[in-house]
Amino acid sequence: MASSTKPIVVEEVTTFRRSQVPLEVCILLEIPQRRKTTDVAFLVLFGISVVVLLSLMIYALCNSNMDRFIHGYDKCGNLCGSKNEKVDGISCSGQDMTNKPLLLYERTLVYDSYYDRNEYVYKPDRCVDKCNNSYVIEFHRCFPGENGEIEFFPDKVNSIQDESGSLTGICFIGLGLSIVALLVFRYFVKQLVWGMIIGIILLWFTITGFIWYDYSDSGDEGSLYVAITFTIIGIIALFCIWSLIDRIKLIIFFFEEAARSVFAMPLLLLEPFLTFVINFLLMVIFLYTFVLMASSGTLQRDEVNDRYVYMPNGAMTFVLWWNLFMMIWTLLFNLACQQMVISGAVSTYYFTRDKALVVSPIYNSFYNLIRYHLGTVAFGSLIITIITILKSITRALATQNRCMRLLYYYCLKPLEDLLKYVTSMGYIETAIHGQPLCRSSFRAIDLIISNFLSAIVMNAIGNFVFFMLKLVVVVATVVIGIVMNLSVINIILGGLVAWLCVHCFFVVFEIAVDTIFLCYCEDQCINDGTENNAYYATLELHNQIRKAQSFTLAKEKKSN
Numbered sequence: 001m002a003s004s005t006k007p008i009v010v011e012e013v014t015t016f017r018r019s020q021v022p023l024e025v026c027i028l029l030e031i032p033q034r035r036k037t038t039d040v041a042f043l044v045l046f047g048i049s050v051v052v053l054l055s056l057m058i059y060a061l062c063n064s065n066m067d068r069f070i071h072g073y074d075k076c077g078n079l080c081g082s083k084n085e086k087v088d089g090i091s092c093s094g095q096d097m098t099n100k101p102l103l104l105y106e107r108t109l110v111y112d113s114y115y116d117r118n119e120y121v122y123k124p125d126r127c128v129d130k131c132n133n134s135y136v137i138e139f140h141r142c143f144p145g146e147n148g149e150i151e152f153f154p155d156k157v158n159s160i161q162d163e164s165g166s167l168t169g170i171c172f173i174g175l176g177l178s179i180v181a182l183l184v185f186r187y188f189v190k191q192l193v194w195g196m197i198i199g200i201i202l203l204w205f206t207i208t209g210f211i212w213y214d215y216s217d218s219g220d221e222g223s224l225y226v227a228i229t230f231t232i233i234g235i236i237a238l239f240c241i242w243s244l245i246d247r248i249k250l251i252i253f254f255f256e257e258a259a260r261s262v263f264a265m266p267l268l269l270l271e272p273f274l275t276f277v278i279n280f281l282l283m284v285i286f287l288y289t290f291v292l293m294a295s296s297g298t299l300q301r302d303e304v305n306d307r308y309v310y311m312p313n314g315a316m317t318f319v320l321w322w323n324l325f326m327m328i329w330t331l332l333f334n335l336a337c338q339q340m341v342i343s344g345a346v347s348t349y350y351f352t353r354d355k356a357l358v359v360s361p362i363y364n365s366f367y368n369l370i371r372y373h374l375g376t377v378a379f380g381s382l383i384i385t386i387i388t389i390l391k392s393i394t395r396a397l398a399t400q401n402r403c404m405r406l407l408y409y410y411c412l413k414p415l416e417d418l419l420k421y422v423t424s425m426g427y428i429e430t431a432i433h434g435q436p437l438c439r440s441s442f443r444a445i446d447l448i449i450s451n452f453l454s455a456i457v458m459n460a461i462g463n464f465v466f467f468m469l470k471l472v473v474v475v476a477t478v479v480i481g482i483v484m485n486l487s488v489i490n491i492i493l494g495g496l497v498a499w500l501c502v503h504c505f506f507v508v509f510e511i512a513v514d515t516i517f518l519c520y521c522e523d524q525c526i527n528d529g530t531e532n533n534a535y536y537a538t539l540e541l542h543n544q545i546r547k548a549q550s551f552t553l554a555k556e557k558k559s560n
Contacts, residue, residue, distance in 0.1 A: 039436050039437055073310075075125065077090065078094070079097060087299055104126050107120050122143060174494055178473055189259060211230055212227045254513055261512055265349065268345060328385045329385040341366050344369065344431035349361055351519065373431075383423060428514060470506065473499075473501075478498075519536070
């Protein structure tokens, strides 16, 4: 009875060490009152950036007009479908186009000096009341067509409307298959992993056998080289799998523990859907604002195209790019918040010996994020935003510059992947220890290096398993759509919905697996398994890992 009155307290890990060498004392701050705010300067920078964006947006929007984008304007800057005001210095402006709501595009043949060829270019010409038979209407514009070419978008919209019931059905089928994949991963993860590994090996050697058969039938020397390459790769893969079989078993135990922790907190599965809705709304707002700002400017003469256009000034151009930068930063900020919430909840579950005593881990993790670690999230998402923009610029220049191509493929792209991984691990360490991002990331790197082989195997198998599960769900949904004889556009939409559902479910497991792995590494550094320093790992995970370790030690002794 006395134990029933004991207060519910999440137990703490009281040391913060690098590998097995004590570096410093650092409380694992599971109790909110003992945490401190981290990377506050970057949260302030994020807030200032938002204020700057809003201020500049007001200026740009005052000089914008959405009708310029929706209906377009003629050579003189007159909006189609509107009564225009006279602009000083432009004699043809100020015309009444109320009865002419469509913008006519003329097709002109021009010479492209870069590709050394003639190409057709569509240029806006004048406002008209209707399109003649040789034009097609798209978005309030008349484009030259081929003998009254059938309009593309209306047909697709009608197809979606006619098959709305079937589309709803295929979307629910995709959701159902995602839930089935979720349950398979929960209860049959061991069979799933080994089945996929064995299946891909059999598929590889089957393909290799067909290549050898083709060589024996044709005698082609190229087929011989391909067959030898496939055979060598297959043998190396078999040898690697055989030598890493104990590591694979260990990783499967982490998968099972991650599945147990997520299903112990099933509301975590809804977190990615909430993140998706928020990011979708943010993207709509940013893109709508971007279109509005893109329509801003003052009417100026374009001598090259012999027409008047609305040209933005320097401030308006800056606002466009700043809006794009803030959109990327905000979306990544939201994704980082998602990871912090999931990591915090899973680490709380792991570092509580009696799992029945875990109280509101998701709420506590969310509270810790909002109260203490938004600066860390802003810092990490800013790093990824900057490297993403640099990579995008380099990629755009890589098509015409060999140096930029080398910089993109061998520097920025690998650097982006590395920073994303390190930052992601840093978020987990921040959720565990409550430390700033740089310190947490260095801690995560040290733990990963100390367990390098296990980390590599876990990432390889995890990426493979999660990718194959997503692929199977999407392909099955598409096949069912084909059997239901749906239109192509509805099959594509059904496949996208299936991918969204299965991705939102399994991104939780991807984060949970990484969190469990780092928590276990911390557990091994801090405790030694004695009565006074018992491991925090669940009994199932601890027993399985002890079996794997004892099997590995026995094999090493036998080899010696």
